[in-house]
Amino acid sequence: MHISMNELKAALRRCFEASGYFVGNYEDAANMILWLEKHGLNGLGELERALPYIRNDSDKPLSSVVYEDSTSAIIDSHDRSALNCIAAAVDLAHAKALEVGIATVTVHNCHNRMFILKALTDCGRRGISVAAYWQNGEQNITEHTAAIRAGERYPSYSEAKTCLNASADDKQALTIICSSRVDLSTRLKHRKTRLLTETQVEENKEQSVESGIEIDPALWDEINRIGTEILVENSERSRADAGGR
């Protein structure tokens, strides 16, 4: 079915608010999903994979900084979804890059890392270049990288399926490199890399602005069903709270 971007954002905000995400975080989560979908990077597909687990994060510890110096940090996200922790990691890289020129932040135990693209884009818009790299899977891993130049509005993204196996040390890891001095760009070396250039990402956005978004009705219903949990059941008292006569 056809929906507008604004409808998707509003429904996602309700969905994440109902799922225990706090103020600031539920907006971030909604924007991250919308950003991917709007720019042709399958945000709704990523959401569908994440949706069964989104309530689990409320029982997990908050992200913690396990190592830090002036140019780098390591954050353990304790198996949280990137939807509720990756923006803070990018902010930390951003702050360090502003201080020392270039910085690296590595995030461990973080799921749904594709959602970092919105946070990356926010940095680019604000004059900071960022690149990110992560791997997915255990056997025949896929590699992913995205980067944006300082002052730009659109990142590039590439992914490739490899014949490599994941090492035990870097499961669910993500590396962020951020610089206020160097324009970073990344591209996977694998010959079967799927690349989306900045221009293609922009074209995808223009298409979404023109026509809105297509969504599987079942997924739309599910997002809205979860979101109804923040709504108060109708009653005479509640109607009076609207000021009706």
Add this chain to the structure above:
Amino acid sequence: MITPAAIQTSLRGDNALPLRPAEQVMHLERLGAMHQSRLSFMRSLVRRIMRERWQIEPVRLDLDADGYGTVIYEVQAPQGLYSFVLFSNYLAPEVRNDRVIATQWDLTMALVEGRVDDIYLEKLRQNVPKQEAGRVDARVFVLSRANRSARNFDYVVDQLAKGEQPDVERIARVGYLYRTTAVYGSGKLGMADWEKVRTQYTDFARPFAAEMFVCLMLRNFSLLQAEHIARHRSPESFQPMKPEIKRYFGIGNSTGLGMAPYLVNHPLLINRWVEMRELALARIRVLGDISPALREQLHRLIDRCEQHTRETVTEDQWQTGNNQQVLKDLAALRSKASEGFDDWDSLILWSEEHCSLQGQEMLVSILLELYPTLVDDLEDYHCAEEFLDLDPLMPLQTLKEVIETRYAWALAIDFSVEGTRETCWYRSEEKMEPRLGSVADAEAKKKQMALGVGYAVRKCYDQLCDYVAEHPDHTTARFMVARPKMRGIVRRIQSMNRCVYGDIQANLLDRNVLPMHLLRCKLAFFGVSKFDPRSRLWVRNTMFQGAPLLDDIGSRFGDDWFMPLAPQQ
């Protein structure tokens, strides 16, 4: 022509103009005392239509003798062609309801990009009359509905059918034939997103311009329909309405709590609107030449505002009291102005000492009216990019100082005092309508919306103080990793600190909060008049009263429909 650079240097820095301070302007009661002005969105829209001579013609007028049927107007504006599509259906009295929860209406409307063919019209017919229960596509960018004013509509039709004109005194009491009960845009129900309207339908690339346009078209259709029915009822005796009486008909509007969360959730946009209004006032204070002709015009406008206020009818005691106070303020202002004054500054300062907030803000609107050349350019700068960005490098000591200076109003509230957190805002499952309850209602409390900015700032400040004591050298980014629950409010504090005016300074959780102030603030930016509160939670008002008619497009235009008066009969 003012430029973005000139606006920046006027708002900030060594060469900034003397703007009224945020603690004065952003006080909720003052925001709720604002009136329409030259910068109101209805005024801006009508200026654009008149100056660009938009061509607006009915291309389909399928109405039966009772005025039911389908109407399409084509709108040729400089940047594009649009269609205003309207469905008029019989509405049984028992289902007539102005609340957002209604499911049927007298009229339903859509503003659509391009020309509408029969196939697309059928698609609209299947969905537009259903409003929230229907779906449209991204060619549509406004949906609305309206109900007849039972008192006025039949009376006006009867009068015209008899060959008589409506009694102006009666129209002064209820100045419209229809009330619109919702106007939807910005991507609701599958419509085009604001991003598309702003970039592709540039004739409407100002906040709420398309929504206001639909109300203007509704107003014009309401007059056409009344005449149409009267003509069919009594073709021999029928007389059309005189144009000056037609212009005195606006469109009614009922606004409820739905507007209140908008103001809190779009702080950068609201700040922008306030900045432009205050910048206009500051330009006048410094640059406004006071000629004898201008002094005369000031007196004429005071007289007009006085008469307009006298012609404002409301059963609400609170509003009646406000209106009477405004009349006293205007009388005092007239005396003061007659005594002579050398600059606007002295008159404004006098008003701040001697007039009510509504009287003070009436003077602001009058001053804006006097100086089109210092004011009108600013209407092009009412849009804002709404990024609430975190400043990750900000030292925590600086963040603390920002809160202490920009949010002193929030820190001054003792939230442990009974009643300061008694109100909660929540959404009903009934069309997600916002409602205002008490924390005594456990479900409402649990599901309340995050509109208590002042309280959130207080909680953030307390946590920040504890954290800074332990980590005095940390940046905001590091604080955000440790205290992710504070992310939303910290981002807001930092972003609003980059604005001249910032957040609305009020505790919206207080037992005694008056949402009416929020509604009235937004409606004043829209440009409505004749505020008529029906409870503390919703208000009736009139849009486009006094505005030019479609027939006036292409004729001389004085842009002089501020505080419209009943025509002499």
